[in-house]
Amino acid sequence: MIRNENGGADPMEELLRRLEEENNLRVLRRTRCEGKYIEDEAGGRYLNLSSNDYLGLSDEALQRGFFAELAGQGEFPGRFMMSxxxxxxxxxNSPEYERLEGSLAALWPGREVLVVGCGYLANTGVLPALTGKGDLVLGDKLLHASLIDGLRLSGAEWMRFRHNDTGHLESLLRKYGAGRRIWVATESVFSMDGDRAPLAELVRLKRKYGFRIYLDEAHAFGVFGPSGAGCAAQEGVAQEVDVIVATLGKALSSAGAFVVTDPLTRRVLVNRMRTLIFSTALPPLTLLWSDFLVRRLPGFGERREHLRRLVSLLSDDPAATQIVPVMAYENGRALEMAARFREEGFWTTAIRHPTVPQGEARVRVSLSAALSAEDVERFAEVWKRLG
Structure with a gap:
């Protein structure tokens, strides 16, 4: 055991020991994903129920089509595209950025798009750039950790309202909002619970109180809406959402993220968003792969419909999404459940604090259009049998 200069145990070793005692110690495991399967370092092969590749776009046929398109345009391997x-x-700011941002903006007519390195950089960068001292941000209790970090970095006062409770939100608006510039932040599909925000009700409150809405569509983009533009588009309220943030690394099976907003706000972000200003740009090849998929996104309706059918095999709730929490509550129980599912051939992940609140550990199941109905039915049988 490492000792500090006073002879006591090293604080970092103590931290790791405590995490292990709490069944909360993480390790990096080497894995390899191939379509709907995942292989671990021991050679085990499992159906992947932990991927965010919701539309199943990480398949070889699409990749072959992408490289064939580039070769046909004389763009690859004819020039440097890897970094x-x-x-x-x-x-x-290579030309591929403008190309991708134009393809994305076509999904939200009249809006502009700003592509950034990843979802974490978007959520930690936008609100600090757009808010300051005296402003107020009201966020849903279950906001993603990246958005909470963004609030901590901002100069604004912030507080959280009870999850999806618009009554509690309105009470905070009345109590603290008079004479202030206010933002309300939420997710359209919540990453760990899989439930959806009451967007229509939030828009109604916006009209009444005059706040601005920040909406994280990371787990909805690609999956919902007639063209895959997300829940706000599906519910017809996208034009009333001031800032939409989504990622290209989930349903789009690429890398990066983007912000949808008005032209003036985009200009402010270019000048004040530190996570954009001080981050290395994405490689042209990644931008082109994203653009290849975004241009095809409206045509992936059959994949979206198949995914909805898979969801219906695990839930009869019409509002259910592709994210299905299997509650364990205790960390040890969540680890045990994930291990038992792997024994049955399904790769699932135990989710523990701080990803979820203490006492709400779970196994997070995320469905992909790459799966078949038979795959999901077999998982449902195992879930029922394991209790």
Whole structure:
């Protein structure tokens, strides 16, 4: 055991020991994903029920089509596309950014798009750039950790309202909102519970109180809406959401994230968003792969419909989504459940604090259109049998 200069145990070793005692110690496991399967370092092969590849787009046929398209345009392997070694504001703003942002903006007519490195950079960068001292941000209790970190970095006062409780939100607006610039932040599909925000009710409150809405559509983009533009588009309220953030690394099976907003707000972000200003640009090849998929997104309706059918095999709730929490409550129980599912051939992940609140550990099941109905029916049988 490492000792500190006073002869006591090293604080980092103590931290790791405590995490292990609480069944909360994480390790990095080497895995390899191939379509709907995942292989671990021991050679085990499992159906992957932990992927965010909701539309099943990480398949070889699409990748072959992508490279064939590039070759047909004379773009690959004819030029350097593997890296973009500077920030966008220096030398990294390659033409592929404009191409991708244009394809994304077509999904939200009249809006503009700003592509950034990843969802974490978006959620930690946007609100600090747009808010300041004296402003108020009211966020849903179950906001993603990246958004909470963004609130901590902002100069605004912030507090949380009870999950999806618009009555509690309205009471906070009345109590604290007079004479202030206010943002309300939420997710359309919550990443660990899989439930959906009451967007129509939030828009009604916006009209009444005049706040701005920040909506994280990370787990809805690609999956919901007639063209895959997300829940706000599906419910016809996208034009009343001031900032939409989504990722390209989940249903789009690529990398990066983007912000949908008005032209003025985009200009402010380019000048004040530190996570954009001080981050290396994405490689052109990644941007082109994202654009290849975004242009095809409206045509993936059959995949979205298949995914909805798979969801219906695990839930009879018409509002259910592709994220299904299997509650364990205790950390040890969640680890045990995940291990038992793997014994049956299904890769699932135990989710523990701080990803979820203490006492709400679970196994998070996420469905993909790459799965068959038979795959999901077999999982449902195992889930029922394991109790």
């Amino acid at each position: 973009n070694p500077a920030s966008r504001l220096m030398t990294g």
